Amino acid sequence: MMHSVTCIAPVNIAVIKYWGKREEDLILPLNDSVSATLSTDHLCTKTTVTTSESFVENKILLNGKEESFSNPRLLRCLEELRKRGETANRCNPEILNWKIHVNTENNFPTAAGLASSASGYACLVYAISCLYGIEKDEISSIARQGSGSACRSLYSGFVQWQKGTLPDGSDSIAVQLADHTFWPEMRILILVVNDSRKKTSSTGGMSTSVKTSKLLKYRVETCVPQHTKDLIKALYEKNFENFGKITMQDSNQFHAVCLDTYPPCVYMNDVSHAIVNMVHQFNERKGGIRVAYTFDAGPNACLYLLENDVNDVLATINHVFPNDIWSSPDYIKGISIGKIALPQVDQYFVSNGQNLLKYIIYTKVGEGPKRIE
Numbered sequence: 001m002m003h004s005v006t007c008i009a010p011v012n013i014a015v016i017k018y019w020g021k022r023e024e025d026l027i028l029p030l031n032d033s034v035s036a037t038l039s040t041d042h043l044c045t046k047t048t049v050t051t052s053e054s055f056v057e058n059k060i061l062l063n064g065k066e067e068s069f070s071n072p073r074l075l076r077c078l079e080e081l082r083k084r085g086e087t088a089n090r091c092n093p094e095i096l097n098w099k100i101h102v103n104t105e106n107n108f109p110t111a112a113g114l115a116s117s118a119s120g121y122a123c124l125v126y127a128i129s130c131l132y133g134i135e136k137d138e139i140s141s142i143a144r145q146g147s148g149s150a151c152r153s154l155y156s157g158f159v160q161w162q163k164g165t166l167p168d169g170s171d172s173i174a175v176q177l178a179d180h181t182f183w184p185e186m187r188i189l190i191l192v193v194n195d196s197r198k199k200t201s202s203t204g205g206m207s208t209s210v211k212t213s214k215l216l217k218y219r220v221e222t223c224v225p226q227h228t229k230d231l232i233k234a235l236y237e238k239n240f241e242n243f244g245k246i247t248m249q250d251s252n253q254f255h256a257v258c259l260d261t262y263p264p265c266v267y268m269n270d271v272s273h274a275i276v277n278m279v280h281q282f283n284e285r286k287g288g289i290r291v292a293y294t295f296d297a298g299p300n301a302c303l304y305l306l307e308n309d310v311n312d313v314l315a316t317i318n319h320v321f322p323n324d325i326w327s328s329p330d331y332i333k334g335i336s337i338g339k340i341a342l343p344q345v346d347q348y349f350v351s352n353g354q355n356l357l358k359y360i361i362y363t364k365v366g367e368g369p370k371r372i373e
Contacts, residue, residue: 009123009369017254039366042334045119047104055099090133121146122153140173190361205265244292315342
């Protein structure tokens with residue numbers, strides 16, 4: 001006897017950042033966070049979970065390489081899913097005791113600050129939930145215990161992870177603010193500066209920030225509640241000016257907390273800061289906020305913008321960060337831009353040097369996880 005399920009799950013990029021836990025084991029955050037789910041057409045994790053009475057041990061392959069199944073977070077997720085599956089009573093109870101084999105792969109860099117753990121654990125938990133007959137609305141708190149922001153990858157569109165207040169974490173779950181059709185003009189450009197594994201993990205950086213950063217306490221108590229309230233209002237009003245401003249302010253403050261950490265966690269690099277400068281110059285020349293940056297725990301930039309501004313922004317990126325393979329299909333991935341003629345760029349913008357970006361992913365707000373076989 002053998003049962004198998006294959007699923008895909010999306011990346012999500014936060015506009016109000018999660019940084020810091022009030023409880024490590026259950027991954028309970030210090031503050032709420034808000035994110036956009038990106039299209040699985042362009043960035044996703046694909047996971048196949050197989051269970052059989054003949055399997056003698058649990059196994060996991062990540063991007064073709066066998067990893068240890070002894071990771072406490074992985075084991076906790078599996079244990080919680082088995083408990084939930086037993087309670088749900090929607091599958092053959094025998095399979096809840098069988099070992100599982102997991103084969104998971106990302107179509108984007110892993111551990112490079114592009115939310116690979118979020119899509120990875122969301123996909124794993126969702127796939128096993130399909131195997132055990134568990135409804136999606138029942139697994140948010142389980143995905144959170146694998147990787148905090150994984151709970152946000154369980155929904156399409158714009159998502160809020162509510163920090164909750166209960167000690168057991170049962171109210172620390174993700175809720176959908178708006179689905180992927182709500183703001184159809186929204187687009188995302190991911191500028192990949194460095195796709196190698198980052199030096200300081202998010203988990204390690206967070207823990208050190210909680211212990212040493214005085215700015216983090218002020219951020220959690222004062223800034224994030226107001227940022228969250230204002231950003232959700234801007235989202236529902238489709239007010240990109242305010243949406244973009246709050247997104248950039250929150251990103252800046254998150255990295256300020258990282259620098260206020262002792263020793264500091266440095267995730268952005270010189271190219272990251274050059275992108276920040278380019279965005280502010282672009283908005284100044286346009287007389288308003290037309291593009292907004294946000295950086296997770298890594299050097300790669302995620303730019304939010306509306307579809308009408310994509311060509312102007314791409315032209316500016318090409319001018320400021322020229323690349324020898326600009327016209328190659330391997331450079332601008334995702335949504336096809338075809339062979340469009342990019343507009344002329346104001347000479348106010350100065351080139352930062354050749355080939356500083358590895359590639360660009362052009363995508364949009366998308367759907368949540370789904371079963372694909």
